[in-house]
Amino acid sequence: MAKVIVVTSGKGGVGKTTSSAAIGCGLAMSGAKTVIIDFDIGLRNLDLIMGCERRVVYDLINVINGEANLQQALVKDKRISTLFILPASQTRDKEALTKVGVEKVIADLKADGFEYIICDSPAGIEQGAMMALYYADEAIVTTNPEVSSVRDSDRITGMLSSKSHRAELQLSPIRVHLLITRYCPERVEKEEMLSIEDIDDLLGIELLGVIPESQDVLNASNLGEPVILNQDCDAGKAYQDAVDRLLGIDREFRFVTYRKKGFLSRIFGG
Amino acid sequence: MTLKSLNFTLLVVNIDSDELSLLSEELNKKRMMAPDFFSDAPVVVKVESETLNLDYLQLKQRVNDQGFILLGITGDLSDLQKEQIKAQKIAILKSSKRVVARNKVEIDSANKTVEVERRAFVPVEVKTKIHTGRVRSGQQIYAKECDLVINGDVGAGAEVIADGNIHIYGALRGKALAGAMGEKSACIFCQSLSSELVSIAGVYKLSDDLAADFVGKGCIVSLQDEQIVLSNLSRV
Numbered sequence A: 001m002a003k004v005i006v007v008t009s010g011k012g013g014v015g016k017t018t019s020s021a022a023i024g025c026g027l028a029m030s031g032a033k034t035v036i037i038d039f040d041i042g043l044r045n046l047d048l049i050m051g052c053e054r055r056v057v058y059d060l061i062n063v064i065n066g067e068a069n070l071q072q073a074l075v076k077d078k079r080i081s082t083l084f085i086l087p088a089s090q091t092r093d094k095e096a097l098t099k100v101g102v103e104k105v106i107a108d109l110k111a112d113g114f115e116y117i118i119c120d121s122p123a124g125i126e127q128g129a130m131m132a133l134y135y136a137d138e139a140i141v142t143t144n145p146e147v148s149s150v151r152d153s154d155r156i157t158g159m160l161s162s163k164s165h166r167a168e169l170q171l172s173p174i175r176v177h178l179l180i181t182r183y184c185p186e187r188v189e190k191e192e193m194l195s196i197e198d199i200d201d202l203l204g205i206e207l208l209g210v211i212p213e214s215q216d217v218l219n220a221s222n223l224g225e226p227v228i229l230n231q232d233c234d235a236g237k238a239y240q241d242a243v244d245r246l247l248g249i250d251r252e253f254r255f256v257t258y259r260k261k262g263f264l265s266r267i268f269g270g
Numbered sequence B: 001m002t003l004k005s006l007n008f009t010l011l012v013v014n015i016d017s018d019e020l021s022l023l024s025e026e027l028n029k030k031r032m033m034a035p036d037f038f039s040d041a042p043v044v045v046k047v048e049s050e051t052l053n054l055d056y057l058q059l060k061q062r063v064n065d066q067g068f069i070l071l072g073i074t075g076d077l078s079d080l081q082k083e084q085i086k087a088q089k090i091a092i093l094k095s096s097k098r099v100v101a102r103n104k105v106e107i108d109s110a111n112k113t114v115e116v117e118r119r120a121f122v123p124v125e126v127k128t129k130i131h132t133g134r135v136r137s138g139q140q141i142y143a144k145e146c147d148l149v150i151n152g153d154v155g156a157g158a159e160v161i162a163d164g165n166i167h168i169y170g171a172l173r174g175k176a177l178a179g180a181m182g183e184k185s186a187c188i189f190c191q192s193l194s195s196e197l198v199s200i201a202g203v204y205k206l207s208d209d210l211a212a213d214f215v216g217k218g219c220i221v222s223l224q225d226e227q228i229v230l231s232n233l234s235r236v
């Protein structure tokens, strides 16, 4: 059964697009035909992070308006044969995103054999964000370890349970996962950041993954190479763990405790 | 067409001074507590004294300006007041005071039996609204004319409102308004208090004013002498 997964947060700049790209890649690498849809109309950047910006011809709004068909608009990833991107429009206004339009695109993608449909949500709780989450079966609520981000995640989680298609039709609720990004155990230790326990207390959402704060993420974005493709770095490994959990494989949480660099580890570079 | 009589619970605002700006202030305070809840809410103004000489047109305007709808005016009104109110085409509402007959208990000391004079049985519907699960930021739960039980946390930015009492089996981090229509004996019970605002019958306390010894603890919030009072939830 095809699954629609929204990556959402309420707050902007917390790592939704980074996570959509990484998790979409990871799922596709497991062999499942996967598409990542950029719902951030007017501020598209998924194509940049995926490194396919020069191959974008048509976009989601073109498809909704019937100006292009899906096959024309889908951009095939050069690295992973099962991965596709449906870019956002850079120019159109977001009012063009309608329930009917989005429903048809998702139905067509399912008919085309896509197993995972990842919706990269824009920030906020306006039209674009509402359309990205409306048809979701599962949600990855992305949160940074700070109070305002957690508050917004709480808000958007409330909307998942009241403003979605599943809620309105009283179907089984959207399965919600929590992804904590930009986690820095050292700063948690110094009480400059909320801990995983604090966040769990405030949100009560099942934890899917904890991605450490890392320069490797920025480097990956600049290269247009989703960070999960770099399995030598902690962030890449943490995203892979999250994907594995999504696929039902148990994984221990890594990179969540702070170890002061001791004498030996300094010598051996541990 | 049939004419039916229904019962409503209405927001009543008392006015005991000629100074109408006080009314605006009162309504504004109410609205700020829960803007979504009170927007366009019907309100009745109760004139507290026969000697008040009010500008009723201005009164109506001020109610509207605060985002409420004036349903009418009530109180023990003088004939002059009634005339002035009618002149502005504002309804005068007569409140039928609900007389709650208390059970009269007589103790016959001779044989120590207790006789209770029962009033005729009136089927009273005692409702409680029960919400299971967390109330999240931006969500609002309202228990109209009854108590509210929340089995879960009330997050920051969430609002729980009841005309009666509020019981929270969890942490209160958002707003809780008990006695929303004016019931002063209403209380709020919660297992861990770190509220943004608690209010009983319109009297409220903000998080800044919470005494530190109560924060994060099991608490009862009640109203005594027009003041919000916190006390420990006893752990037996």
Ligand SMILES: Nc1ncnc2c1ncn2[C@@H]1O[C@H](COP(=O)(O)OP(=O)(O)O)[C@@H](O)[C@H]1O
Binding pocket: A009, A011, A012, A013, A014, A015, A016, A017, A018, A019, A123, A181, A182, A183, A211, A212, A213, A214, A215, A217, A218, A221, A235
């Ligand atoms: N784990 C991380 N470590 C360091 N920087 C990160 C991490 N995750 C995201 N970022 C950076 O944060 C910024 C916002 O990320 P982005 O995915 O565009 O957020 P959103 O889509 O939620 O607006 C980007 O510059 C990105 O590189």
Ligand SMILES: [Mg+2]
Binding pocket: A016, A017, A018, A040, A121, A122
């Ligand atoms: Mg984004």
